[in-house]
Structures are given as structure tokens and as C-alpha cells.
Amino acid sequence: MTTLYTPKEKAELIEKAAVQGRSLWDDARVRLMRNKAAVTSMIVLAILVFLATIGQLLWVHDYDTIYRDRVWIAPTMDNWHILGTDAQGRDMVARILVGLGVSLMVGIVATFVSLLIGVTWGATAGFIGGKVDQVMMRFVDILYSLPFIFFVIILMVTFGRNIVLIFVAIGAVEWLTMARIVRGQTIALKGMEFVEAAHAAGVSRPKIIQRHIIPNVLGPVVVYVTLMIPVVILAESFLSFLGLGVQEPLTSLGRLISAGAQDMEPAPWTLIGPAVTMMVTLFCLNFIGDGLRDAIDPKDR
């Protein structure tokens, strides 16, 4: 004997079954958790983020305190200068933590800016299609072939070394690939059978967008965002290295590396500390990005 359900009960049951099923994201999480490099990187990165936020407040030295009698002290336990001091007698640990915080923040904010521009541009082009799409994507193609770093440098010179401008300048440069990815996904999804099927089955439009479109666009976007943060951090450091990034006494990893490179003969620790921090951070972000890509889009493996 079959039980009969009212339409409302039926809908609830379907909803429940859908929730209990293993979604794309459940699968992805399981695969990601099996990836040892990615899990280790997440733990290390969490520690780094903790150090750069809470840690710098708790550390015994301030990043801008100048100890005139302690210039270029090699790493020592005295006074807790465990990574030494720089050319002006400032504690390296405090400076590295602040620099790491600035670099991570630039990475996140500038990535968000490029995410905003890229998703809007790509989704518009993909959704409208036709001539508009062609013109918009041709524009992206042309921008792709430009020597952007020159414009960023001129931009920084023109408007001064402002940290907000760094976010905008880097974000405005890095949105191109995001626009391409989102456009491709939008066009592909527009014509998918399962979207039509859902529509035919009477699923409402917001529900289609929520259940089918967003999860499918989100995968590649999340992966690309994770891989973009290290690229952006590199771009900021690149500018800082050339003397165009954040201003003293505030610092970033790129700036510290630049200063360390100048002082590496008398005081190699001023280079090694920031350089190692930068490498570990970028390693972690790249491993997490690669892990996410393999987890969300496993066909490459």
C-alpha cells in the first residue's frame, strides 16, 4: 500500500532528501580534507593570521618603537629580539607581524575588488551575449596585452602612496581573468538541460539561481579567488620593493624584504625573516588553492 502525500508534504520530503544527499560541497570537503598538503597549509595559515592580528598586539615590542642603542642586533634571547633588529633598531618580529598583516589585508581586499569588477563584467557579458558580449570581451583581450605594471607604477606616482589606492590599483588590474571565467560559466549554464528541467518542473527562478546557478559558478570562482590572493600579495610586495607601496613606519613584507636586501651584508637576518615569512604564506595559499581546485574540479587529477 502506498502512502499518499499532500503536495506540501511531498515538497518538504524532497527538500529533506536533497539536504541529506551529498552535495558537491560535501564531496569537495571530503576530498580537500584528504589532501595533506592543503590541510597542513590551512593550519599554518590560521596560525599566521592569528599572529598577524592578535599576535602583534600581544608581542612585547611595538613595530615602530626605535631602540637607538640596539641597531642591527643579531637574533638573540636578550630583550626578546628573537629575530634581531633592523637598521634603525626596531624589533624584527614586530615588524614582520605588522608587514604580514598588511600583506594579507591587501591580498584579501584587492582580490575582493577584482572579484566585484570581474564578476559584474563577466556575468553581464555572458548574460546579454551577442554584440555587447563581443565588444566587452574584446576590450578584456586588449587590456590583457597591455604592460599593466607600468600603469600601476605611474598611478602610484600620480596619486601618492595611499594604501586604499593600492587595493584599487591592484584589484583593477587583476579582474580580467575573473571576468573571462565568469562569462564562460554564465554562457555554459544558460543553456544547460538541468536548468531548463528545473524550470519545467516548476522551480521558481530565485530557487534555480540559488540551487543551480550559484553553486556552479561558485566552484571556479572560489578556486580562482584562492589562487589570486597570493598573486595580489606578490603584486603589492613588488610595488613595495620598488619603493611605491605602503609608507613608513607602516610596512609590508615586500618593503621589509627590500630593506633586508639592502642590509643583507651586515645583517642577513633582516632579509631572512621577512623572506621566509613571505615564502611560507605564499606556499600555504598556493597549496590551499591547488587543493581546492582538485577538490571542486577533480577531473584534472
Place this chain on the structure above:
Amino acid sequence: MLGFVLRRFSVAFPTILVIITVAFFMMRVAPGGPFDLERPMPEETRQVILASYGLDKPLIFQYFDYMGNLFQGDLGPSLKLRDKDVAEIIAEGFPVSATIGLFSMLLAIGLGTLLGSIAALRQNSGTDFSVMTFAMVGISIPPFVMGPILALVFGLYLGLVPTGGLDPRYGMTPDRLILPVITLALPQIAIIARLMRASMIEVVRSNYIRTARAKGLSAPAVIIRHALRSAILPLVSYLGPASAAVISGSLVIERVFQLPGIGKHFVDAALQRDYTVVMGVVIVYATLIILLNLLADLLYGVLNPKVKYES
């Protein structure tokens, strides 16, 4: 194909014009000027100097003057380096930049292809794992970190190569170029190795490779003559972005290793508002990048007969 090249040029030319225009006006909007010294000079002297360079005219006239001279091949004099034309500065710096850029690209393509292919053919082996770890290191360590570290280890501690830039008496000698070239090439080696590995893995699974094996060709012949040809296509389409990356990387490399290339001039000139030098370098590099992109697209078409230039 000729039509394709012409069409690309018809886009490239206005693009370069726009780049020049934007760079020109952005540079001029920047506060400060080339003659703002630490010690202020008398206003009359300043005016005389500005007038001698035509910098006292309204900006739009300066722009047309500049463009007029540019079309006659005149990039103007440097505003900061006395008695030097921009053309001279570029002519002196370009060989240095071009040499390290070219050798880096060759090293990156050669070694990247080799490592990527080896990793793909021994997929999931220890070799594969080491190559991919190396690639991750290459991608995660930026040139401005790698450069100082290499200089510290090989120059200072081991004393294998001289530090401190080019010796003007001898010019470009291999021992002074090897570290800059390696530093500039490393990230590109890493990216190309990853690209090659992915595409090689896909290609060696395809049917025509199985056919080539089945008809008794030796393994090296299959790889070199058949697989490499199509596996190399993603690499070719990466050549455009790669050359742009090498050019921007050279800005840092020339500073780290104190090489007198045009990248170093560009950064210094931008900071000192040496307008004409900035413009000169932007024009040279923009043209170069656009040409290299075109070249990469053409090469792609030659290697991949599926591409038609008609559309």
C-alpha cells in the same frame, strides 16, 4: 594569414596611441615636476628652464608637440640626465634588458618543457613529485626574494660570482648575468612545467599516441615527434603573458642586481618625474609586448592547423 596580421595591426596601432596618451596625461597630473629640487631655485630660472623644454605651454599643446616629435622618431631629451636623449638612454639600456629577458625566456621554455614532460611521463612517481614541489617553490618565491637570497648565498657566502652589478670595463659577462637570468626565469620555469605536465598527461592518453606506439615506434620518437607537438600548444598561448611577466620582472631584477637596463631607468624616472624617459620606456615596452603577443598567436596557428585566421 596576411589579413589576420593586418587586422591585428589595425587594432594594435590605436591601442598604442591610447597607451601613450593615457601615460602622458597621468604622468603630468602627478604632483611635483622634474625641476623641483630640494633647494628651491629662483622663479625666473625655473621659468627659463621650463620654457627651454616647452613645459610652460598649456598641457594640450605639449601633448601635440610630443606626438608630432614622436611621429618623426624623436623621443625628446631626458629632463633629469643632462645631455642625454631618451633614445640614447634606451639604446644603452635595452641590450642589457633584452639579453637577460631573452636568456630567461629560453631557459624557462627549455627547462620548463623538459621538466613538465618528464613529470607527466612518470606521473605520480617520485620524479613527478619532486618536479611539482620544485614548481611550487618557483611559483611561491618571487624574484625579489629569490634574487637577494641567491646573491647572498652564491655571491657573498660562496663567492662563486661577483656581486654589485655590471662592471663597466667588461660589460655583460656571463658570470654577472647568470644569477639575474636564473632569478627571472625561475617562476616561468615553474609555470611552464605545470602547464606542460597537465597537457602532456592529456595528450599521451589520446588515441593517436596509442596508434603510434602500436605501430612500433620507439618511446622517444612517439614523445618527441608526436606527443610534444600538440602538448606544446598551451605553452605557446602562454608565451604572450610570459613575455609580459618577464618584462615586469626585469624591473625588479635590474634593481636587485644593479643592472643598467631600461627597467631601472623607468622606475627612477617615474619617481623623479622625468616625463620623457617614462614615456619612452612605456612606448618601447608596450610595442614589444603587443608584437610578442601577435607573434605567439601566429606561432600557435602554425603549430595548430585547426586554427583558421579567416573568421
